[in-house]
Amino acid sequence: MDLLATIVVDGLIYAGWLFIVSLGLTLVFGVLNILNIAHGSLYAIGAYASASLVGAYFAVGGDAFPYGSYAALILAAVLVAVVLGPLLERGLLRYFYGRDEVLNVLVTYAVFLILEDVMKLIWGVNPYFVYEPYTLLGDVEIGPLFYVGYDFAVIAAAIVVGLAVWLTLNRTQIGKVVLAVIHDAEMSQTMGVNVQRIYLGAFTAGAFLAALGGALTAPMISVTPGLGANVIIVAFAVVIIGGLGSVPGAAIGALMVGISRAASVHLLPEAELFIVYFVMAIVLMFRPEGLFAKTKARKI
């Protein structure tokens, strides 16, 4: 029983931040039809930026009000999104709309390579630690198990972010416009929608979610080079499992990946590194386009 509880809680914690990152990925794919490998770099940059910003916060006397470091985390994600989102979308990706899907993956792969080195140039190769925000919220006791409160804050953040995105898409005017663009960009344009602006907004929002995922995980891990390469591939698995472009799909995918990974860590540690891909392969065998994908008519 304890083991089951441990697996579920560990899985939820992992699923929490992973959901935030995957949501950004699936949003960008849904709107721009680009599977963004550089999403992993944005995640890593978010983690680095928050590490620097939180460090700076405590260096200028943040000890008096340590909770302010949470604001620093979120501010870091906002900064990354506001700077890099428009830069990548306006400066590069917009020239590739409507091109071959796989070619676009290659374009973002190039961006990923570039950003990997840019990160090393800015932050060096030594690991960064930001433990302060992690310890602030104390411990939570579940039965005989102790968890760090921050982990649950991340789960809560994931739920809030997920609901916010879902509500924005389905209950606001701007959300309806985005859905219209997803459905048919050309038709939306003829109806007077500024599609370019929707693209820019969606990409920046996606970048924010990636950076937010990075910023929220930074206190839980050591921030090192190569972080992005691992995260992006797991996030890919999540969105592929859930169906590309689907918000509930990203949630279910993140849960499946999180729980199966936690189960493997506790029951079969040898499988930890590949259980994610194993689950993805199984799902794709039975649902070739993911769990929540919309069926498309084949063009003759």
Next chain:
Amino acid sequence: MRYILFLYAAIAFVVLAAGSIILPDWAMFLFAMALAKGLVCLGIVAMMRGGVVSFGQGLYYCIGAYTATLAANLWGVSDIFALTLFSSVVCLIVGMIFGPMLATYRGIFFAMLTLALSMVLYGTLSKMSVIGGSDGLNIGSPTFLGWAPEGRDLQTALYIYVVAIVVITGTLMRIYFDSEQGLITLATRDNELRVEYLGASVRKVMAYNYTFAAVLGGLGGTIAVVALGHVDPEFAFWTTSGEFVFVAILAGYMSVPAVFVAAIILEVVRSFSNLYFPNTWQLSLGIFLLIVIVTLPNGLGSLLSRRKGGKT
């Protein structure tokens, strides 16, 4: 027309083999590695002709390399012909298992499934301490039908061996590309449904392409591990596969020689940026890739090939 192809192949062999006389050791090693990787990329190109791209060709690169290494370490096989044959057969079998399964997937789903398979192998190998875990394994110098060269002789022999394999497989793949099956592949790229309506089995073609690509990947992996003397699970990591796709895109799907030219260009760019910008070689590589995509969307092959490149 076929004798012209054989003539080209013979010329290519002579020109490339002549390199063994003039090239310095480091360049010969670089070319051998580039050609080995080119073989893997040729496999990706074979699939690309049908409109699908594998992001997990590192799977076969890695299987080939590990099979050769294990055969050398466990059974003491050092003959390069035996090693090559053995790992290609293993890759052929694995390819024949996964090929038909993957043949119905397209686009991003095909890419992700192949990627998943290679990452499963990566994860498994990293955790298997019996065969070196994430440190990998070493393999000794190869012998050539009983001849055990050393130093420059070994380099030269290996180089010529790679060139021979490249020329032979390149020629075979060209013949395959121009065969009925190969042309159906090209038609599939344009419109799959029409090909089905015309009575050809797209699934069969895709499975064949995948299986050939698997063997090519195994060949490349075997040669790479023999040249390097070391294999580790990174061979199956997705960034390795990403580089293969990079070369395939750089080459385009129209020309076979373009694949090897592209592979050599990538190795040269990588070595030089490693040398001159040691901390930013990924950055240089990324910029180079962007330039290629912008300036040559159909790949180098569109320059070499006389056939007009249609729209992608």
